Amino acid sequence: MRFILRRLGFFLLTLWAALTLNFFIPRFMPGDPVDALVVRTRGRVSRDALEQMLTSFGFKPDQNVVVQYVDYLGHMFTGNWGRSIGQTLGEPVTKLIGGALPWTLGLVGITTVLAFVLGTLIGTVSGWRRGGALDAILPPIFVITSALPYFWVGLLLILVFSQGTGGWLPANFNYDTTIVPGFSPGFVGSVLSHAVLPAATLLITTIGGWILTMRNNMITTLAEDYVRMARAKGLGSRRIMYGYAARNAILPNLAGFAMSLGFVISGAILIEYVFNYPGIGYLLYNAVQNVDYPLMQALFMLFTVAVLVALLAVDIATVWLDPRARAKG
Amino acid sequence: MRPTRILAAAVIGVLAVTATACSETKHKGGSDSNDATQSSGPKKKGGTVTIANTAGQTWTCNFNPFNPAVYNTSIGFVYEPLIYVNTLKNQAETPMLAKSYKWNADKTQIDFTIRSGVKWNDGKPLTAKDVAFTFNLMKRVKSTDLYALWTTAGLQSATASGDRVTLKFEKAAQPYFYAFAHQVAIVPEHVFGTGAAAAHPDTWVDKKPVGTGPFEVDPCSPNNIQYTANPDYWQQGKPYIQKVEYPAYLDNGPANLDLANGKAQWGSQFIPGIKQFYLDKSADNHTWSPPVQNVSIHPNLDPSHKMTSNLKVRQAISLAIDRDKVSKIGVGGQEPAANQSGIVTPTFDKYYDKAAVEKAGFDRPDPARAKKLMSGLGYSPSKPLKLKIITITGYTDWDASLNVIKQNLKAVGIDLTVQDLAQQTMVGKLYTGDYDLAYYSQQTSGPTPYYELRQVLHSANTAPLGKNAASNWERYKNPKVDQLLNDYASASETEQVAIVKQVAQYMLDDVPVIPVVEAVDWFQYNTKDIAGWPTEDNPYAQPAAYNFPDTGQVLTHLYSKSAQ
Numbered sequence: 015m016r017f018i019l020r021r022l023g024f025f026l027l028t029l030w031a032a033l034t035l036n037f038f039i040p041r042f043m044p045g046d047p048v049d050a051l052v053v054r055t056r057g058r059v060s061r062d063a064l065e066q067m068l069t070s071f072g073f074k075p076d077q078n079v080v081v082q083y084v085d086y087l088g089h090m091f092t093g094n095w096g097r098s099i100g101q102t103l104g105e106p107v108t109k110l111i112g113g114a115l116p117w118t119l120g121l122v123g124i125t126t127v128l129a130f131v132l133g134t135l136i137g138t139v140s141g142w143r144r145g146g147a148l149d150a151i152l153p154p155i156f157v158i159t160s161a162l163p164y165f166w167v168g169l170l171l172i173l174v175f176s177q178g179t180g181g182w183l184p185a186n187f188n189y190d191t192t193i194v195p196g197f198s199p200g201f202v203g204s205v206l207s208h209a210v211l212p213a214a215t216l217l218i219t220t221i222g223g224w225i226l227t228m229r230n231n232m233i234t235t236l237a238e239d240y241v242r243m244a245r246a247k248g249l250g251s252r253r254i255m256y257g258y259a260a261r262n263a264i265l266p267n268l269a270g271f272a273m274s275l276g277f278v279i280s281g282a283i284l285i286e287y288v289f290n291y292p293g294i295g296y297l298l299y300n301a302v303q304n305v306d307y308p309l310m311q312a313l314f315m316l317f318t319v320a321v322l323v324a325l326l327a328v329d330i331a332t333v334w335l336d337p338r339a340r341a342k343g
Numbered sequence: 344m345r346p347t348r349i350l351a352a353a354v355i356g357v358l359a360v361t362a363t364a365c366s367e368t369k370h371k372g373g374s375d376s377n378d379a380t381q382s383s384g385p386k387k388k389g390g391t392v393t394i395a396n397t398a399g400q401t402w403t404c405n406f407n408p409f410n411p412a413v414y415n416t417s418i419g420f421v422y423e424p425l426i427y428v429n430t431l432k433n434q435a436e437t438p439m440l441a442k443s444y445k446w447n448a449d450k451t452q453i454d455f456t457i458r459s460g461v462k463w464n465d466g467k468p469l470t471a472k473d474v475a476f477t478f479n480l481m482k483r484v485k486s487t488d489l490y491a492l493w494t495t496a497g498l499q500s501a502t503a504s505g506d507r508v509t510l511k512f513e514k515a516a517q518p519y520f521y522a523f524a525h526q527v528a529i530v531p532e533h534v535f536g537t538g539a540a541a542a543h544p545d546t547w548v549d550k551k552p553v554g555t556g557p558f559e560v561d562p563c564s565p566n567n568i569q570y571t572a573n574p575d576y577w578q579q580g581k582p583y584i585q586k587v588e589y590p591a592y593l594d595n596g597p598a599n600l601d602l603a604n605g606k607a608q609w610g611s612q613f614i615p616g617i618k619q620f621y622l623d624k625s626a627d628n629h630t631w632s633p634p635v636q637n638v639s640i641h642p643n644l645d646p647s648h649k650m651t652s653n654l655k656v657r658q659a660i661s662l663a664i665d666r667d668k669v670s671k672i673g674v675g676g677q678e679p680a681a682n683q684s685g686i687v688t689p690t691f692d693k694y695y696d697k698a699a700v701e702k703a704g705f706d707r708p709d710p711a712r713a714k715k716l717m718s719g720l721g722y723s724p725s726k727p728l729k730l731k732i733i734t735i736t737g738y739t740d741w742d743a744s745l746n747v748i749k750q751n752l753k754a755v756g757i758d759l760t761v762q763d764l765a766q767q768t769m770v771g772k773l774y775t776g777d778y779d780l781a782y783y784s785q786q787t788s789g790p791t792p793y794y795e796l797r798q799v800l801h802s803a804n805t806a807p808l809g810k811n812a813a814s815n816w817e818r819y820k821n822p823k824v825d826q827l828l829n830d831y832a833s834a835s836e837t838e839q840v841a842i843v844k845q846v847a848q849y850m851l852d853d854v855p856v857i858p859v860v861e862a863v864d865w866f867q868y869n870t871k872d873i874a875g876w877p878t879e880d881n882p883y884a885q886p887a888a889y890n891f892p893d894t895g896q897v898l899t900h901l902y903s904k905s906a907q
Contacts, residue, residue, distance in 0.1 A: 045767025049811075053770055055411045057786025057798070058526070059489040061813060064411065066486030070545045097546070103412035104546055105403045113401065113565055181604070186597035187566055187590070195564060290597040292401040292565065300400055305767060 017339070021329050025322055032318040036311055037086050045305040047073055047099050054101065054304070071097045071104055072308070090315050100306025107312045110297060115279075117188050118286070118293035121209055123278045125216040130271050132217075133224025138260045140225070141232025142251075153225050160222025168215040168288040175211060184208045186290035212289040216282060220274075224267065231263035238262070265336055272328035276321030388572070390903020391586040392873055395598040395607035396888040398591045401565035406552035408528040409487040409545055416589065419894030420570055421464070421554035422528035425455055425474070427896055428521055431633055431690060431882040434790040437896070440469065440529055440555060441508075450515040450833055455508045455524075461577040463531050465553045475503035476532040478510065478523070486545040490522035498523070515833035518797075521789050525892065529555070557582040557899050566591055583902035584873070602867055603628075609897075610867030611887040613740065617677060617867075627871040631879050631886065634690055634861035636788040636795050637681045638741075640732065640748075641773070641781040641817045641856050645808050650728060651779050655716045656757075657854040661705060662713040663755040664748055670860050673744030681858035682706075684847040685799070688861075691792045694843045703851040710755050717756040727758035732780040733772055736763035741782055744859065773816050776808040784862045787814065793839065796846050797828050799856055819855040864890065875900040 051064045074082070089095060095107035102110055133156075140149035159167070176185035189195065189204040235241065236259055244254045283295035294313065301309040333339045406417035418424075425441035428434050441455040461469040478501035481488040492498045497513035510516075510523065531553050534540055540547045552560060555577065558570035570587040590607075592598035599614050601607040603624050614621050614630075622628050640660065642651035650656050666680035682688065683705035686695040700706050714723075722728040730752075734741050742763065749759045759780075764772070772778050787798045798804055798814035802825050805815035812818065824846055831842045849855070866886035868876045877886045877897060884896035 043767070044765070044771055046771065049770050049774060050767060051411065053766070053786070057814060059411050060491035060495065061811075062491060062494065063486055063489045067411070067545055070486050070543065101400045101412060102403050104405060104407075104410055104548070177600070185600065186592075189566065287594060288596070290593045292591070292593060296593055303766070 017333065018330065021326055025326050028322055029319065032322075033087060033090060033315060034083075036314045036318065037083055040305075040307055040310050040314075043302075043305070047305045047307065050100065050304045051103070067103070068099050071099050073099045086311065090311070095312040096308035098301075098306050098309045100304030100309060101300050102306075102309075107308050110309060111294070111312060111316070114292060114294045114297045117291065118279065118295065121188075121212055121291065121293065122216065122282055122285070122295075123275075125213045126220065126274055126278050128213075129217050129220040130224055130267075130274070133221045134228045134260075134264060134267065136221075137225045137228025138232055138255065138263070141229040141236070141263070142255050142259070144233060149229070153222075153229055156218075156222035156225050158222075159218045160220065160226075162219060164215055164219040164282065165284040165288050167219055168212065168285060171211050171215055172288070183210050185211060188291055188293075208291075212285050212291055215285055215289075223270075227267055227270070228263060231266060232259055235259045235263040261335065265332065268328050268331060268335075269325075272324040273321065276317070276324035279317055279320040385580045386583040386875075386902040387906050388580075388583050388585055389906025390584050390872060390901075391588060392584050392609055392898075392901060393588040393590070393601075393607040394609045394611070394888045395590070395592060395602045396609070396611035397593070397595050397598050399593060401591045401593075402563060402568055402589075403548075404550060404560075404563040404565070404568070405548045406560060406563075407544075407547055407549040408530060408552075408554075409489065411489060414528070415889050415891045415894070416568060417549070417552050417554070417560075418528040418891040419556065419896075420558045420587070420898065421552040421556045421560065422530065422892075423554065423556045423895060424525050424528055424892045426520075426524040427884075427892060428525040428790050429883065429893075429896075430635065430788065430790040430885055431877075433693060439892075439895075440474070441524070444524070446517070450517045451512045453510050453516070453520075455510075457506050457508060458577065459506060461555050462575055463533075463553050463555055464559050464573050464575070465531075466575075467531065467533055469529070469531075469555055471503035471506050471508045473532045474508045474529050475501045476536060477527065477529050478508075480530070480535060480544055481527075484544050490519070490526060492519065492523055492527075496522070518793065518832050521794070525790075528892065556895055558587060578899060581899045583875075583906075584898065587898065602869070605869055605871065608869040608871075608873050609888055610865070611889055612865050613677070614865075614867065615740070616675065621867060625869070625871070627869050628867065629870060629876075630867045631877075632677060632863035632866050633879070633882060633886070634679055634687050634863045635885070636687060636785050636862045637685060637856075637858035638678070638744075638782070638784040638860045638862050639681070639685075639799075639856045639858045641778075641783055642854075643776060643779055643781075643817060644855060645776060645818045647808065648779055650730060653720070654854060655720060656728070657857065659713040659716040659755055660752065660757065661854055661857045662709045662716070663751045663757070664857070664859060665708040665751050666859055668751075669744045669747045672747050674740045674860060678860040678863050681861045683851055683854065683858065685796060685850040685856070685858050686792045686843070686847050687788075687795075694792050694840055694847070696844045696847060699844070699848055699851060705851060708751070710751070713755040722756040724754060724756050727753070727756045729758045729760065730779055731760045731762055732782055733762045733764055733769055733778045734782040735766050735769045737766075745782060748859070774811040776806075776812065776816065776818055781816065782859075783816075785814065791839070792843050792847070793828070793831055796843065796850075797831075800824050800846065800849070801828050817856055819853070821849060821853065821855075824849050872903050872905050873901055874904050875902050 047068055048065055052061055093108060098105045098107055098110060136152055140153055143149055172185040175183045184207060188208050189201060195201055241254060241258050244258045279294060283299055286293045286295040287299065298313050301313060403413060405413050406421060408414050408417050408422045423439050425439060426444065427437040427439050440458055440461060442458045444453055444455045446453050457471045457474055463469060482493045496516055496519040499511045499513055501510050534553045535544055557573055557576045559573050560568060561571045562569060568589040572582050572585045576582065595612050598612060602610040603621050605625060617630060622630065642657050644652045646652050661683050670676060670678055670680045682700055684700050688695050704712065732745065734745060745761045749761065752759045773781050773783060785795050785799055788795055800819050801815060802820040804813040805818050806812040827842050827846050831839055834842055864885050864887040877884050883900060884893040886897065888894060
């Protein structure tokens with residue numbers, strides 16, 4: 015219990031530090047929202063009008079920084095995240111994030127979990143049957159694919175499955191733009207088919223890491239005394255593999271998994287970019303590009319919280335899986 | 344001009360390989376298949392057009408015409424101006440919501456006669472009061488006065504009486520005609536004069552725009568805006584096209600792919616390697632990108648920048664650059680070479696003084712003279728002058744252009760270092776004057792070269808180093824040029840041509856900026872089913888889909904061949 019309390023305290027402290035940095039760092043960034051807007055309106059619109067416009071949307075650069083900071087901290091907790099002052103001028107930030115988050119969670123989230131589960135499974139089996147057919151083929155292949163840059167893999171998949179085959183699979187958007195969203199078979203099918211290429215790209219490039227670490231952990235664990243003990247007791251090989259070896263071998267991977275779950279929310283920016291997928295990663299890219307402080311702040315806050323929560327969850331999971339951690343706490 | 348071109352170029356690079364590998368190369372036919380159908384006359388209704396213009400965001404489904412982030416999806420489609428002014432055709436005017444107008448003698452007052460029988464798409468009639476209301480709204484809420492009509496232009500009152508609207512200015516306001524008659528979209532008083540829209544017309548979210556235009560929004564989702572034809576549009580029988588799809592492309596790559604495979608018919612961004620990637624894919628694919636402004640080297644003229652404020656150095660740079668080569672290698676010939684006078688040709692040929700450019704020796708690259716100028720200052724190819732030029736990272740065509748320029752300058756004794764900066768950093772430095780040379784495109788264009796020249800050269804648009812300059816970033820100050828530009832407002836049309844020519848002469852004499860290539864309106868179009876596009880022979884509107892209210896002109900000209 016003390017362990018968990020200590021973790022919670024640490025969580026709060028980190029959160030505050032991250033939120034503070036999150037307020038100040040974008041303001042040190044070069045660029046100015048008004049300049050960005052002048053550029054985007056092709057200089058047609060008077061600068062004064064644009065400044066007035068941004069002020070109406072809540073951009074007050076001349077206000078005291080301390081006041082701004084205190085307001086900001088309050089707003090972060092109350093969910094009053096303001097309105098975008100960038101490319102989506104005037105849209106409430108909550109609405110923008112609300113629109114993009116489900117797509118990123120759906121695509122990147124599911125793919126990350128899938129990559130972890132599949133990778134761990136393959137790693138477990140190939141570690142268990144070291145030198146077997148599976149071990150000889152899969153890990154080397156995936157180690158190579160995981161070294162490929164994922165935007166490149168994305169381009170290659172578009173080239174082969176979308177361009178080369180005359181449009182088997184769609185290469186952009188999250189669903190067919192001519193379909194009105196709703197729970198119709200056409201829409202769901204469209205969402206799924208649009209997710210295939212980006213998901214495949216992510217899977218291909220991330221699964222290798224899980225396989226490799228899991229396989230190596232398995233091999234180390236299999237040499238442990240308690241595995242030999244289990245064998246001596248005459249337990250079934252399946253039980254030894256999952257209950258004794260894999261359960262211990264997975265521990266180091268869990269922390270990594272938590273980290274990658276935390277990063278899910280920031281989306282795979284490049285994936286979303288290559289596939290024109292309107293998720294959170296793309297939103298962040300645009301926010302930075304257009305010096306959209308309110309949107310940037312809210313997004314970075316979400317990323318920080320996501321990583322921190324994931325780490326906290328892993329700490330708790332480790333306590334549950336590993337009796338040694340419980341004893342220490 | 345989004346800094347996404349590295350990626351776009353990469354996609355295209357990969358795809359271009361397949362284009363040659365597995366598709367038979369077809370060449371573009373000599374004549375447009377829609378030549379025969381250019382003849383005017385009523386057309387049958389039907390058909391759909393899909394626009395591929397990179398939005399860089401999903402749609403917010405806000406159509407507020409005062410919000411500069413979204414106004415180009417509503418003005419032209421749903422909202423309309425008083426008079427349409429065609430930049431590409433010598434300011435040819437098409438009366439829209441105003442049937443006619445009349446200036447007083449010194450051009451300080453203009454009377455518009457508002458067209459009768461025009462209805463808002465909710466059935467209520469358009470009146471002169473709506474027009475006056477629109478202008479007065481901009482006075483009441485400053486952030487909606489996007490073209491600074493009540494401040495810089497000196498608008499003093501906007502009143503309606505009967506079917507007439509009178510705008511009074513404190514000084515001659517002819518140059519602002521383009522802004523208040525052509526760019527301002529007229530909004531309905533019964534919508535913008537009540538409730539939340541009246542309280543905050545700038546931040547108000549206009550979900551279901553009530554306009555007079557040829558199209559209505561129905562429906563809008565984050566991924567796509569669908570416009571359907573307004574059945575009661577005041578131009579009888581128009582629009583012919585019944586549906587417009589406007590998907591939200593986040594990046595040039597996918598937009599260009601959809602153009603190449605025919606899914607979208609109206610393109611409006613740079614396509615690298617356009618011949619292989621787009622034109623060769625189908626005989627129905629065409630491109631015509633008319634130049635409207637300059638991409639220039641902006642030298643810092645402030646005396647603290649010793650080298651770039653030296654006329655001889657600037658002359659040498661301008662003389663050394665082989666603009667045709669930059670156009671050919673840097674931008675694949677898609678943007679024509681510019682000239683030192685700053686007059687964009689052929690769009691503004693009427694203002695171009697070829698003899699003056701020849702007399703000044705700027706009609707062709709002259710490395711020998713440039714070399715002489717540099718050696719007069721003590722520099723030579725073996726002992727070069729070192730200069731830095733800033734540009735935006737990711738603008739690969741600009742990088743390629745600068746590479747050519749670098750080679751040109753090397754030969755005359757200038758060692759140019761190209762510094763790629765993030766857009767915000769680059770623009771910040773440019774505005775505050777923290778650079779020696781900058782490669783940038785002047786943003787504003789207008790129906791005559793006056794608009795760009797005024798932006799670049801008038802001292803009212805500059806600021807001391809360290810402060811944001813509006814558009815005269817090179818910090819050029821010349822009272823004579825200011826005077827000429829001021830006189831333009833009250834001058835007659837022929838005098839205006841003469842004034843522009845005189846200002847262009849200062850461009851040749853003082854070399855305040857060095858135009859390199861001409862920035863164009865990116866436009867690609869597919870004629871398989873859709874005809875009536877603006878073409879070089881019939882430039883009835885600026886063709887890129889991001890130009891409003893020109894979109895309104897294009898949309899009322901297009902028709903479906905299969906529906907005929």
